[in-house]
Amino acid sequence: MKVAVLGGTGSIGIGLSLRLAISGYNVIVGSRSKDKAKEKAEEYKKILRSEGHEVKIDYAENEKAAEICDVAILAIPCEYIYSTAERLKEALNGKIVVSPAVPMRREGKTFFYNPPPEGSAAEKIASILKDSKVISAFHTIPAKKFADLNSEFVWDVPVCGDDSNAKTVIINVVNSIKGLRALDAGPLSSSRLVESLTPLLINVALRNDMHDLGVRFV
Numbered sequence: 658m659k660v661a662v663l664g665g666t667g668s669i670g671i672g673l674s675l676r677l678a679i680s681g682y683n684v685i686v687g688s689r690s691k692d693k694a695k696e697k698a699e700e701y702k703k704i705l706r707s708e709g710h711e712v713k714i715d716y717a718e719n720e721k722a723a724e725i726c727d728v729a730i731l732a733i734p735c736e737y738i739y740s741t742a743e744r745l746k747e748a749l750n751g752k753i754v755v756s757p758a759v760p761m762r763r764e765g766k767t768f769f770y771n772p773p774p775e776g777s778a779a780e781k782i783a784s785i786l787k788d789s790k791v792i793s794a795f796h797t798i799p800a801k802k803f804a805d806l807n808s809e810f811v812w813d814v815p816v817c818g819d820d821s822n823a824k825t826v827i828i829n830v831v832n833s834i835k836g837l838r839a840l841d842a843g844p845l846s847s848s849r850l851v852e853s854l855t856p857l858l859i860n861v862a863l864r865n866d867m868h869d870l871g872v873r874f875v
């Protein structure tokens with residue numbers, strides 16, 4: 658299965674690209690710039706080779722990556738994710754599209770959930786990508802630790818979506834990554850509950866000298 662990580666050159670994109678390639682998915686690193694995508698894909702292959710993984714990683718401009726993939730993960734900051742979804746709408750028709758987006762605002766040292774009027778980032782994306790199957794996941798994964806292939810973690814990943822087949826595909830994608838356990842967290846409208854966990858994790862980390870917090874349901 659071809660998984661495009663659009664904005665796969667950024668913080669959360671690194672861990673997703675590396676770890677999904679290890680899982681055996683045909684990963685395409687997407688970027689606004691083909692040169693940047695190529696450079697990052699080479700860098701990721703080097704990291705993987707140094708860890709003993711001889712795997713293929715492809716690269717493409719976001720639009721091309723969206724066209725050729727089966728699943729697209731929108732690893733793009735919230736400020737730009739909606740306009741990117743608009744731009745890639747045609748290319749993403751019929752595809753499974755994953756939103757890890759967490760809209761937040763900051764007041765001094767405190768982060769707050771800052772959803773759009775649609776209720777959550779995922780629902781706003783679904784309102785744009787009417788012909789795609791939008792699923793939300795990966796919101797509570799701390800990017801830095803996730804990118805480090807030598808780090809160990811046990812995190813749960815709540816997955817939300819309205820298309821049960823697409824949700825099952827993404828649950829399998831999540832479960833393919835060592836240390837992650839996917840949990841069905843309900844319809845896409847439940848994304849607002851999951852997205853709001855991330856500012857809480859950041860606020861707790863900041864005040865208690867903790868790092869790289871994730872969630873576990875026990």
Ligand SMILES: NC(=O)c1ccc[n+]([C@@H]2O[C@H](COP(=O)([O-])OP(=O)(O)OC[C@H]3O[C@@H](n4cnc5c(N)ncnc54)[C@H](OP(=O)(O)O)[C@@H]3O)[C@@H](O)[C@H]2O)c1
Binds near residue numbers: 733800
């Ligand atoms: N960081 C985390 O720990 C974390 C954890 C969970 C979820 N998330 C969510 O994951 C998403 C990505 O977060 P991130 O921290 O990985 O972001 P990021 O590193 O700041 O940016 C990711 C990529 O977005 C692309 N980008 C930047 N400006 C853009 C624009 N104007 N239009 C289109 N693409 C643009 C860039 O790729 P190119 O320059 O190559 O195009 C960049 O490498 C966000 O929605 C965030 O809420 C992040």
